[in-house]
Amino acid sequence: MKFSSSLKLNHIFQRLYHTKGVADGHLVLYARKNRLNVNRVGVTVSKKLGKAHIRNRTRRRIREVYRLNEAQFRPGWDIVVVARSKAVEAPFDKLTESYLSLARKAGLLQEDAR
Numbered sequence: 001m002k003f004s005s006s007l008k009l010n011h012i013f014q015r016l017y018h019t020k021g022v023a024d025g026h027l028v029l030y031a032r033k034n035r036l037n038v039n040r041v042g043v044t045v046s047k048k049l050g051k052a053h054i055r056n057r058t059r060r061r062i063r064e065v066y067r068l069n070e071a072q073f074r075p076g077w078d079i080v081v082v083a084r085s086k087a088v089e090a091p092f093d094k095l096t097e098s099y100l101s102l103a104r105k106a107g108l109l110q111e112d113a114r
Contacts, residue, residue: 007042028082029102045083
């Protein structure tokens, strides 16, 4: 992640959970402007979705979707992505499609990126 950093502080996660998010069957995305020139991205996967290796795999796949499409995102946002149960078994292209459509709905993508 060239233009981004990880979001690790609990109080920032909590602040984002109180914003209006966008959701579909695979993911929920919460976003809020920050005063930095970089994006901070966090991924949450609940224990309800499976054992640790399943949660970690899902988390890695979601981070990879962001990494591959990072250039399309506007800088200056805090982003939290919450995985739903369908995300565990979803093919990578469906996960990518879901992530990008939610980012588009939230206004995180640059206008020229399609």
